[in-house]
Amino acid sequence: MELNSYEQQVFNHQRPEIEKFGKLNWFFTIFFLCWIAAGGYALYLQISRGHVVTGMRDNVVWGLFIVNFIFFIGLSYAGAIIAGVLHLLKVPWGKPIVRLAQMMTVISVVVGPVFILLCVGRFDRLHHLFIYPRIQSPMTWDVMAVVTFFAGGVLFLYLALIKDLAVYRDAKLDIPKWKQKLYKILAIGYRGAASQKRHLIISQNLLAIIMIPLSIIVASILSWIFGMTLRPGWHSTIFGPYFVMGALYSGCGVLIVAMWVYRRMYNLDSYITRKHFVNLGYVMMMLAAGYGYFTFSEYFTGWFGSAKWESEVINKLFNPAEYGWWTLFANTAGILLPILIVAIPATRKISLITIAAFIMVMALWVKRYLIIIPTLESPALPMQDTRMEYVKYTATWPEWTLTIAGVATFLLFFTLMAKFVTVVPVAGLEDPHLQHNNHHEPVAINEATQPA
Amino acid sequence: MKEQEEINNNGRRDFVKNVALATVVTATCGSLTCSCSTKKPAVSEKVKLLSPDGEIVEIDSVYLNHQEHMAIVSKLEAREGIAGKKFVMVVDLARCKNARKCISACQKWHYRPEETEWLTVKLLKDSEKAAPYWFPKQCFHCDNPPCVKVCPVDATFKRNDGLVLIDNERCIGCKFCMAACPYSTRVFNWAEPEMPLELRDLASNPETNIPARVGTVEKCDFCPDRAREGLLPPCVEACPNGVFYFGDENEDTVTNGEETLSFTQLIKDRAGYRFLEELGTKPRVYYLPPKDRQFPVERGYENLPDKLKARFKDIMEPAKKKS
Secondary structure: OOOOHHHHHHHHHHHHHHHOOOHHHHHHHHHHHHHHHHHHHHHHHHHHHOHHHOOOOOOOOOOHHHHHHHHHHHHHHHHHHHHHHHHHOOOOOOHHHHHHHHHHHHHHHHHHHHHHHHOOOOHHHOOHHHHOOOOOOHHHHHHHHHHHHHHHHHHHHHHHHHHHHHHHHHOOOOOOHHHHHHHHHHOOOOOOOHHHHHHHHHHHHHHHHHHHHHHHHHHHHHHHHHHOOOOOOOOOOOHHHHHHHHHHHHHHHHHHHHHHHHHHHOOOOOOOOHHHHHHHHHHHHHHHHHHHHHHHHHHHHHHHHOOHHHHHHHHHHHOOOOOHHHHHHHHHHHHHHHHHHHHOHHHOOHHHHHHHHHHHHHHHHHHHHHHHHHHHOOOOOOOOOOOHHHHOOOOOHHHHHHHHHHHHHHHHHHHHHOOOOOOOOOOOOOOHHHHHHHHOOHHHHHHHHOOO | OHHHHHHHHHHHHHHHHHHHHHHHHHHHHHHHHHHHOOOOOOOOOEEEEEOOOOOEEEEEHHHHHHHHHOOOOOHHHHHHOOOOOOEEEEEEOOOOOOOOHHHHHHHHHHOOOOOOOOOEEEEEOOOOOOOOEEEEEOOOOOOOOHHHHHOOOOOEEEOOOOOEEEOOOOOOOOOHHHHHOOOOOOEEOOOOOOOOHHHHOOOOOOOOOOOOOOOOEEOOOOOHHHHHOOOOOHHHHHOOOOOEEEEEOOOOEEEOOOOEEEHHHHHHHOOOEOOOHHHOOOOOEEEEOOOOOOOOHHHHOOOOOHHHHHHHHHHHHHHHHHO
C-alpha cells in the first residue's frame, strides 16, 4: 500500500500503539479481567442456585440485566448510524472518528446480548430459540434483528479496516509473527489496485446504506419487546422512535467520551481536534432536544390523560419517596445539561463537553432503569404481597458485579482492539488543512488550527 | 394413517389398563409396606409400561403411586386439547369469603410451596367509596392471550379446548410472558423447586406441569389431567361456598360440584362480566358481581394469620377505623 506523506505521518504517529503493549495496557487489561472473573463467579452462582440470587422476582421479572442490554445495544445502533452517516455524506471532518464509532458498534453488539441472555432462566435451552422459533414473538424478532445487525456491524467495520490492514501488513512492523500473519490474512490481498478500490468503496457504500435503516429497525424492535405488551409506560406508539433517539443520543455521548480517552492516552490531539468535540457536541445537543421532546410527550400525555393504571406509573416516577429524585437526575443531567454546555459558547470546551457527555450517559442508563422497573412494579392487580423483595426491586450484588463485568468487557475490548488497529484510520485520511482550503470553512480552520 | 391411529389408540388403551393394573398392585404393595414402615422401599418391583411416545419403558413401581400426575396423553396431544371441549369458569364474587381452601387445595395438588400461589385471592376496592370484595384469580386462559403471543419458543400455547398451557421442558425462562400478562398470573421458579423425591424424575407434561423445573415459568392450568378423568379442578372441589363454577362452553354447562347450571343463563341472570375487558384479551373466566353477598367482607379478614392480614391491611384497616 502506497501512502501519501500525510497518511505516512498519521501512521508513524500511531505505529507504536499497535507495536507495543505497554505497562498501562497490561494494568488495565488485568484490572478488567479481574472484574470479568468476578462476574464469572456471580454468573456461576446464578446458574447453580437459580435466579434467586438476583433481585428479580415475579413482579419485576427483569432488572439490571435488561437495562444494560438496552444501554449497550443502543450504543451499538448509534455507532452504526453515526459511522454510516459520516461515511455516506462524506463529512470532511468525520474520517478520524469513524473507526471509533464502528468499534463501538461491534463491541457493544457483543456485550449487549450477553445481558439479555443473563435474563434467561435456562441457558441449557437457548438453542430452542432457533429450533422452536415462534415468529409472532417480538423476542424472536429481536433475535433475528440482533444477529443480522451483528453480521452487518462486523462487516461494516471490517470493510473499513481492509485498507489499513494492508498498510499494517506492508509496514514491516515490529510485531510477533502471528499478528503479522493475521494482518496478512485479514487484508485479503488488498494492494490498492483501481478495481479493488472500486469494489471496496461500492461495498462500503452499500453497507452504510443498509446499516442506517437496519439500526433504526433493530432499535425499534428492541423497544417493541416492551411496547407490544399492554403495560403502562411501555405500551406507547412512540416507543420505537423513542428508543432510536435514546440509542443515538447515548451513543453520541459514549463516542465523545471515547474520543477524549484516546486523544489523551494516545496523543491524538492533532487528529481528533476540538472541531470533532464541538461538532459532535452540536449533534448531541440536537439529540438531547429530540430526546427531551419524546420524554416530555410520554410523561405529559400519561399524566394529562390520567388513566388509573397509567397514573400509577407516572406517580411512581415523580414521587420523591419513590423514583422522583432519579427522574429529576435523569432528565436534568440527561437532557438539560448537554444542551446548556454546548449552547453556551463559554462552556463549549473539550473538557466540559466530555464531562457533560459522560454524565449524560450515566443519566441515560438511569433513564432506562426508570423505563423498565417502575412499570414492572405497577401491575394491574394490586400485588398484596408481604414479601418485600417481590414488591420492590433491589438489585443484588451478583447483578451489580455482572453489570460491572459487562462494562469491563466493553472497555477490555476497546483496549485490545486499539492494540490491533490504529484508532484513527490511516489510509484515506486527508490533511485537514488542505481539506479546508477546498471546503471554504474559515471558522472551522481557526478551530482546527488552534490548540484546544 | 387410520391403522396407525388404531395402533396408537390400542396402545393408549393398553397403557391406561397397565397403569390401572399397576396402581392396584402398587396400592396393595404400598399399603403393605406402609403398615410395616413409613419409608418407601429403596428398590421395588419394576413394571413394564408403554410410554405416551409408544416406547416400552420399565418404571419403578414406587412412581405408580402418583399415577394421577403422570400424563395420560403425549406431549403432542397435550398441545391439541380435549376434543369438543371449550372450558370456561365462572367465579361468584358474592359467595367468596376468602376461606382460602381453594389455594391450599391447588397447592397441594400441584405440590407447590406455601408462597407459590397459582390461584390467589385479592382484595379489590375499585374506588374510594366502593365496597371492597374478595377476588379469587386463576389464570384467565384468555382467547387472545398476550402471554402466548410473546413466547419466543412456543413453550406456552393456546389449545383447541381453550386452555393456555406451558411446556416447562421447552420454556427457556425469558419471562417475557410474565411481563406481558396483565393479570400477574404467572410465577417463576427462581430456585430449584421443592418436589417430593418420587415426582422429580417424572416426564413433565404440559397437562400436569409436574415436576416443576428451575428457571421456567408456571401457572394455573385448569387441571386438564383431571378433566380427562371427569374430575373437577381441586379449587372448585375444595371451595366450601361453591364460588367456582367450572364447565364446558360447548355444552353450555358449568358446575361448582353441588349445582349444575346453564352457563349462558348464569351469566345472563347474574350480569356476569370479564375482568379488564377493555384490554381485549378475551378471558375465559367470568365473574359474577358481588351483589347480595353471602358474607360480610370482614369474615375473610378477621381470622387470618398476621402474615396474610398484612396483605390486605391497606384496604381493611382504614375501613375499620371509620366504623
